[in-house]
Amino acid sequence: MSNDADTADRPRAPRWLRPTIIAVLFAIAFYQMSGWLFHNLKGFLGLIFLAWLFSVTIEPIVDLLERRGLRRGAGTGLVMVSLFVLTVGFFALFGTILAEQVAQLLTTLPDALSRVTDWANRTFDTNFKTGDDLLHLTPDTIRDLAQRFTPGVLGVVSTLVGALFQLLTILLFVFYMSAEGPKMRRAISSWFPARQQKVIAEVWETSVEKAGGYVVSRLILAAASTIATxxxxxxxxxxYWLPLAIWTGVVSQFIPTLGTYLAIALPAIIAAASQPLDGVWVVVFGTLYQQVENYVLHPRITARTVSIHPAVAFGSVIVGATLFGAVGALVSVPVVAILQALVESYGTRYALIEQPDSTAPPPDPDSTAPPGPEDPKAR
Incomplete structure (x- = not known):
């Protein structure tokens, strides 16, 4: 009897304790599993998002062809084949020159850096170290570097096969995401109630418009910068004008904030290595062209895209590169453009109240005092 009494008097655990412990354990397990999946699949997720970005870029053209009576799958294939033909045509015209100039540029770049550094030390009385001083290049070190960083035949073949597989993966997903875009949208909407399907459609259209518009505008600006440079x-x-021009166009448009300075630095160094005054002219041209782009080309070409603050764009590139590497850095700005557009569409802004000016003089107490009784002596 005493044991039963002790058991009855012992305080029982609350009913919510066991479900809470189970829920916490499941949450920890879900967090660990999500982190493991993200770590192992982030490369694949980056390829998927890159394919989606490519698909929404060509979607306006595919929609136009569909309205003209062409089936969506055939229109998507026609657009992709046309882009492939244009790429092949470009390399057929400039591929040999580009390959030769890139090879020569990589060979002469260390010497050009050394000559520019020597000129700067003589002209401005500085003491910068040249490339040879930093690397201490000797025949032995060159041989060691070549043996360490030059891959074997098997490494080159595996790298090429991996790159080809990733390219085919992207193209396959691009085709299906563009050709089956409306079906995919309806399939996703069917999992939600009717009142939420309109929101999903608006979010999808906003994403397609902003992401596709951003990429198209950047490609146009990159082409204009490449041609002018x-x-x-x-x-x-x-x-080496061709690779330097391509470098300038791509870097200046797809690396925010710092891209403009990085883009013009390399052509200026190469030009200054041959003739210091040419380096100055390249910097002047880059500065003037940037002003023309900022005030003439950019507002007209990106009139329908989202304008992102440079600091936000630069921060998004850093975060994207940290999470997904080079692919994340490339797609980070369109993602931020989509998020900003959604916030502006569904967020609420309020009118600012007028704040009193602290620098204004205090009001005159006599002028603000209420009128008192009339003085009888004043009569």
């Missing part, structure tokens, strides 16, 4: 470098006689 190439013509200028060719006119003043800067060597």
């Amino acid at each position: 190439g013509i200028f470098l060719l006119i003043i006689g800067v060597p």
